[in-house]
Amino acid sequence: MSSNGIRDRVAIVGMGCTAFAEHWDKGVPDLLVEAAEEAYASAGVDREQVDAYWLGTLGSGISGLVLSEALKTPYKPVTRLENMCATGSEALRNAAYAVASGAYDLVMAIGVEKLKDSGYSGLVGQPIPGDGTEPTMSAPAMFSLLAPAYAKKYGVDEGQLKDVLARIAWKNHVNGAKNPKAQFRAEVPIDKIKASPKVAGMLGIFDCSGVSDGAAAAILCRAEDAHRYTDRPIFIKALAFAAGPAEGYLSSSYDFTSFTEVVRSCEDAYRQAGVRNPREEISMAEVHDCFTPTELVLMEDMGFSPRGQAWKDVLDGRFDLDGPQPVNPDGGLKSFGHPIGASGLRMMYEMWLQLRGEAGPRQIKNPTLGLTHNLGGAPGRCVSFVSIVGC
């Protein structure tokens, strides 16, 4: 019983990603067609050649027909799946395993979400019949619990922590300003970030990711076949996933300064990829910056910063695009918004560009290993996905 991983057995040979935006003029099929066509073209294949599909969406459609009817895929298998905010990554993970198993030669993982048709500004859940006792907390409220807990545990005063959080938002907007596919493409001054209207706890509007529509897709094959499709494939080094038993939700021992699910999924991923010192070995990461304190805590859970030190690394610029370990070089959820099903694959799209040297003004010098990460749920009760990819 162990998580053996599929290191270097599966390659990504083509990707596509729509612009993430308030696509008032595009529906779910439009977004799927755009992302898929870019991915087909990128791998130099057509829909006939792809043997099976994995479609990730939280709430933009039910069943594989959402994809097969939009793309007119010719009677191929389509798996439609959901795993909260890790939905897009979950499509990639399952597609990769199908290839690794030998069941298929060429597959597509695609994720989509259409959030802006609901008439509401934030995320809207699908009501499941229940007893009415689940706490009704907004997402920013859940994640806002991290900030005072972190400040208290590490003796950072709240004003200083506000600077740290603003620095994270600022950095991601600086990166997003360089990305033509981002929802927000402007830098935002630190003072404006700090002065934004309150949403929950210490968090203002600018501490929250945006809300947008988008889709992204990847085409995968076995590593030995990769060069049939592209000269510069990228290879999967690790895929890890942890779904928590709600320990932090139920137990008084949880202190809201860490995500156990992230720690466990990272341990697994590093083991699969043979990474011993993530702070040194991971060249860049796309992490789930749904809210600024999430990104802060993730830096420690991922081993990029020692416990209690991430706030200093943030202020020192360690995770800036030109820093020693860039985080969210594409602008993150902060600049892209978070169309749930698409986000994980959007993150992988940035790894694809960076590892192939195609990231333009955002290009990181000679990256070797990239990490993508999604988190779904709330502190104390969540799912966490981690992938590591490289050349």
Place this chain on the structure above:
Amino acid sequence: MAGIVRYGSYVPYFRLQRTTMGAGRGERAVASYDEDSASLAVEAAREAFPAGEQHAIDTLIFATTSPPYAEKLNAATIQAALDLPESIRSVELGASTRMGVAALSLGCDVTAAGGRALVCAGDVVIGAPGGAREAGSGDAGVAFLLGPDAEAIAQVVGRASATVELLDTWRRPEDPFAKQWEERFGAEVLAPVLDATARRALRSAGIEPGQLDSVILDAANPRATAALPRAFNLQPTQLADPLADRVGRAGCAHAGLQLARALDRATPGQRILVASVADGVDVMVLQVTERIAEHRPKHRVDDWIASKRNDLPYNTYLKWRGILPFEPPRRPDPDRPAAPPMRRSERWKMAFVGSRCTVCGTGHLPPQRVCVHCMAVDKMQPEPYSAQHGQVATYTLDYLAYSLQPPVVLAVVDFAIGGRFTCELTDVEPKDVAIGNEVEMSFRRLYTGMGVHNYFWKARPRR
């Protein structure tokens, strides 16, 4: 006969100053947006029986003129919230504010036959904006446990009743506000009935008016009681304070609330007359026993009255009562809770009963089948948490979540007996919340979705 064995009262946290309504002095008690007549009665009843002795109660009587449901027994909500046995009789009275005292009288009959009745009343009284009923009314709950004379803190020594068909105060089920005929007419009809009924009750008790230590006169038509003190030659010191300037007349609960307050202050041997006038008269005469000193509730009426926030804006009050339309949040309307899941988790949802692992002792809220600590399967026993206190482990203010009193204060609560739960804090000043605050649980109506009331528990700072 029978008597009061225990009692409890409840006055909600919010007050509306009458000056904000342009209606004179003092303030009225206001049920919060998440309270209703059933939840007020629950809060009062929680202190009206000894912890863990629910099984001794065989009858539950609830009186209200503001039932949360017109059809669907609100007494059953109370039964479930108090974790009373399913094998009890339950009765719900309404349609007249006199039913509070009528319920007490009925409870005496039940108890005289050898049972033990929990009688409770709660009312959220809504008057038309600008009217005397809006300004003069209040919201409260009260509860009495009735049992054998030998256990009584106050024995019922005399009773009398009268019924009068009269158009004095009325409201159809579809009407939002009650109407009142010219008060002088109703008073002229009812005052002699009150006089005669009170005399009958005193005669049955063998007590003269001058021997009464406290006289509680409660009426839907306030003029109906005006003549009695003089007719009975009562001294001002004998008359109970009607709490007009601090609570307001709390419908079915009001006579009981004053009775609870009289019991809060009574010494053994004292005699109390309580009369409620509306569509007739119910009068009870009680004599306080030696047991009074040992069986008072944790909160006295004056404790509840003193624990308050009285800066509620009038328009907020109007919103809470559904009188003033307002801009809804840009969020979906709340979904209704579903009947089968509510039934499955009834002791959790209604009575806040979690579970404790019998292998490792870990407490769980909500109850679990598999222990989060030792993973033992189906080794749980029920653990009631409703009377337990806890500390705020961490909290946040949610400006986004839907609420009639934003921001929503959310707290992660660690219970002193072990166990963690994340819930809303209610009756709280956001600026006063801090990690380490002591909180206790309160039964509330979280929201109403698609016509279904969603009852559950919230935490509140200890009152």
